[in-house]
Amino acid sequence: MTNSIREIPVSEAYLIIGSNTTENHPVIGSMIKREVIRNNKKLVVVDPRRIEMAKYADVYLQIKPGTNVAILNGLAHVALKENLYDREYVESRCEAFEEYRKVVEKYTPEHVASICGIDDPSLIVKAARILAGAKPMALYYCMGITQFKSGVNGVKSCANLQMLLGNIGVMGGGVNPLRGQNNVQGACDMGALNAVYPAYQPIGTEDNKNKFMNAWKVGFELSMKPGLTIVESLNAAIAGDLKALYVFGENPVMSDPNQHHVIEALEKLDFLVVQDIVLTETAQYADVVLPGFAFLEKEGTVSNTERRVQMMHRVVAPAGDSRDDWLILTQLANRMGASWDYTCPKDIFEEIRTVTPSYAGITYERLENNELLQWPCPNESHPGTQFLHREKFSRGLGLMTAIEYTPPAEDVDPEYPVILTTGRVLEHFHTGTMSRNSRILDETVPEGFVEMNPNDASNYNVCDGDLVAVSTRRGSIRVKARVTGRPKPNVVFVPFHFAEAAANKLTIDALDPTCKIPEFKVCACKIERVAM
């Protein structure tokens, strides 16, 4: 998030796009609801499903999955045409506006409505007026923006709109991606990515290479070649280029697209190590399984969606002979010739501070004093950064990007006539490793389902609770139907938490060309009722 959770009450309006906030980030969802319901703040919701947030929205736009770029361009079009945008902000703080304007000009409400499957184009006008008319306006998005072949373009379009409306670098505004895992921010910050060192320092420069060779006292040249991303690595395994895989606290069999393909890759490997807390679906394929600590058994820091670094403490004694994850890695590294001498997580954090400029001012002592620290925090007297891009963007001027709408990889056809989209439900998390092993959560929602519109249900002769087969070109699952007014007609939703009805047997492994994110949110499927 460019901005902070505690700024929610400061915002005058919210655009929520591609985020089922009340189910996937419920605490933030409640905070936004509070402002909308109690303080009459404005809300525009864009989502293929009539999610709870839509109930409170001034305008709800039910778009076809995969048309985010079009709707965002459409909102910008109205703001431009009606001269509702922040001209002064755009002129003084942004660049490449003309190119952007030219593209956006084509996205008239009527044109956008036809791309997005919205019946009434005037809703787009109404939404744009609301969003442009309230300042500061905060944009919140989640995987409903990113998990597309055009994911990067979706993100850039969000930034475009917020620059156009002068809402970046402003308290209560911002482009605010809601991070889906408790330390996805930190894992990125720490350089657990294929092309960057900690703090997003690119691996491809001599300076950075030398810096880390010195810091880590490495006796050989660090590689400057970009590594593989997760989905690419699975392809490499199938191709025979990747021989060994070390899976640390992940469950790709469940979480990655096209499950059949993932399993094929894992089976092809010479050596698979899985370090986890239970025998996950992925661990079944491992050669060695290393039992790590669960979150309540360990100490360390995590960074939340607003870049706030927080301390985790040991609450319970470790299970059996399981071992602290940092210790496993250290012992392994030392067996392979390293001489790491960490004695506790704090030792590691002290090293992190020296190589991660944005974390340099954050210390365990400050965190233990419950200081609210958000990176960048360059030195120990720095209070941290509540919101980014104040006065100027990190790169200087904000770059507006002219982006055309491109359709998703797989369109519906007579054989697979329905759009499938996937996601999470309130009671479960990701691959279910944790939530499905928590009794109350698992008992509350014990099985998967396919959510479908009453129109579609009657077309396919399906009643609420019927067992149906959902099939794509990649696979088929059997789940119970949940007939509700939530999804758009001809769109069905399947949650991906359930191994016995794994949504990712169905999903497509098409990737965004830049960031390699898979297109989980849209593919073509068919629905058939099956006898119980």
Add this chain to the structure above:
Amino acid sequence: MKQETINKTIEKFGNSSEHLMLILRDLEVGSGKNVLDVQTLRSVAELMNIPESAVAGFVGFYTMFKTEPRAKFVIRVCKSGPCHVMGATTVFDAVQKHLGIGIGEATKDGMFYLEKCECLGVCSVAPAMMINYDIHGNLTPKKIASILNSYRKKRPSLLESCGDEVAGKACIIDEPRQTKRLIADIGKIDPLKIESYLATGGYESLKKSLATEPGKIIDAVKDSGLRGRGGAGFPAGMKWTFVGKGPVQKYVICNADEGEPGTFKDRILMEENPHLLIEGMAICGRAIGATLGYIYIRGEYRRSIERLQKAISQARDKGILGKNIFGSGFDFDIYIKEGGGAYVCGEETSLINSMEGKRGYPRFKPPFPGGAGFNNLPSNVNNVETLMSVPMIIEKGADWYKSVGPLNCSGTKLYCLSGQLNRTGLVELPMGATLKEIINVYGKGMPKGRKFKFAQVGGSAGGILGKDLMDLPLDIDQPMKKGVTLGSGVVLVCDESTCAVDFLLQILSFFEHESCGQCVPCRVGTAHLHHISKKFASRTAVPGDIDLLLEKATVMKKASLCALGQSPIMPITTMLKYFRKEFLAHCDPNHKCPQCDRSLARYYAGRGH
């Protein structure tokens, strides 16, 4: 109920929770079984986009609504003070005998359902009952039978068809020695025709006010010494100055939730001279800068509601309400809100919550309504009688107004006479009339040569006056000095045949029934007081229970959030002052008291209502 019907009803009144009362009343009457079933309520919540629990909580608060099917006609028999004294138990007996049903039961044909209720505001013709929304008084077993039979062919409707005996005009005592100001024109003007009101000089005061500085209007009301006629007696002009200033919407709210048992004055005024209220509110609006007025009327007063509605639309047609009234540039309009059977909504902040479509919980103060009232905006709440006194002050001046009544309680007061008197009804007298004068001159003394036992002045929240206070001037200040209150002007007279224990039981059951339940001392205290009073009535009390009554009521007086919980101490102390011996006598298991036995058997068998 059909979704379409529900949708239409919501459209008719407006899709906002402030219209919930009217929407639900319409749906309940339309159900034909006097019921709001859960499915209907869920649809209402969904269509109005309000939480289901808010609708459930609302319906649960107002006793006129029920979620279980009742019958085509609900018979509500009043058991409040005046009706109780005048024989509510015989009404219950007669209805039960005629229909073969008990309280909380429906006839097999689904025609009638019997309930008990609190004051219907027709106390001079007690005992009374209400069938759906029609009120009938002067009930006798024979009359009850014929009334019930007449309903067998009727269709349920919100259009009232009350008995003639409850008509406003019929409830005014015909006695020339009164000082008629507020009721001067009643009988002379036709309440259904604005022309008739205009012909007597109506709306001239409003015209005059529109040409007067708002500050001067307030000064005139202040100078007149007019004090609130709802019960608290707060100086009206001063209250007007407390209304927030600045360019925000302000409201004039008329408190027409006349629920104090024994009070029926506001009903008569509204029924017989509705334009006078409109005029008073518009002048108040002009004075405080409010462009909207609301009249919150208890749901039982259908005739008042209908006549006011008619008067409002006539006034709008004449340009007296709406935009730019009388071409003055001043806008003012009035809307009606209804109550749902909750005495506590006469408390001004409960009333405001109720207007907003919420449970009628009183709000803590500060903030006062003048600062944050309806929709949290500045609001001035006055009683009907108070607002209706305003036009004459503007017309004739403060000095004229002050020419009657004592120095600090100027003007006339409407006294509501009920109970065991030869003549009952409404009288208008200069503030400070004595009990002796009221009973002897206007009430024509006690019937059948019986002796005076006590009078309840001020209603259930008022006190008991014995013979020693016969000469006490019943204004706002004098009764306070004797530990009693004039309140809304109730004078309920009881002769020797009334049992003090039975009477107090009736009062304390009323308070338990009407406590909103929000604050602890009142919620628990009223239940305990009722319970203890029942012990006296059933001869299971011990003398120490007298102290217990006093102790609990004292805690309630000191700690309750609103006036309701602070009230029971007054009837208890004053009743015990005169009749402690009678209470002690009731501690004897062998004590004979048919009145207590009858009350317990008829309507206090269960707990509460």
Add this chain to the structure above:
Amino acid sequence: MDAIQMTIDGKQVTGKKGQTILEVALDNNIDIPYLCYHPRISKTGACRICMVRVNEAALKTSCTEPASNGMIIDTDDDEIRELRRSILGMLLAEGDHNCLYCESNGECELQRLCNRYEVPMPAGDMPTRQRAVDTVSSKGLRRNENRCILCGRCVKACGEIQMNSVWNFTGRGSSTALTSDMFAQLGDSSCVMCGACVQCCPTGALSFQTVLGRGQAWELKKETSVCIYCGVGCQIDFYTNKEGKLVKALGNADGPNEGHLCVKGRFGFDFVQSGKRLTKPLIKKNGAFEEASWDEALDLVASRLSDIKSKSGPDSIMAFSSAKCTNEENYLMQKFMRAVIGTNNVDHCARL
């Protein structure tokens, strides 16, 4: 910010404009008792326990009365104590307050105040009404309204924090009761089990399914950590019993969550102590896992990775790091891949 100077119990204290007397007192560590007040919800003013004497005259509820300059407040005198005792006595008489099996025994605010004011169990025969007991319909929450003091905190927690307004009061006066949506049973309602109502409940009327039978309040140990689920980073106070078992999770007000949690943060912790946890390293031999010692397992991993690295080069090895692990662990994983294996093949599920 305008400062307010006032005197509470003879002590000069400073408050801020807009605060109530109670808020000023609490900020100055002056303990005025209360039951319906809660810092995270709007004021109710209904329990009347917090009444104090203002300017040596009237009694006012300190939770609703605005503080103003020069006020003189007495939080305790004979009359105030007597009133508090009476009100607490009324509450005891109204419900069924038997602490023996109560989930809140030891942390009940009513119990604490009854102890402080030495309120006797009510004698006499005042009527009590049997109220709803609903301990099974909801998977997460238990309700025993006989312990309810109708303070309204739960109604406001749901309506003002979670913003779902599942709870409300229905009925009136002494018949007031809770309703969940329009249902008698919470399990039938749209409750999402965030648990905000339970966290605010001053008595044992509302409690978590995880608490009863797992130790007494005073035996529990509290430690703060960060929720493992989504990226909001809610701070949670986890409670464990004498046996080290997890008992309950309460939102910590200092976190970005301001004390609130969702159903996952509230109830999704027992996987940590589930029987499915791995307790020993496993090595697959002939297609089946066998338990192994740490040395055996680590030696095997090290030697296999070294072999593959020397045979096929460092880029033939890949690691998936974890968004569910700490910064320290992620840092070590990427360092391990870059500085030990010698490849940039490291990624995690940021995109999934």
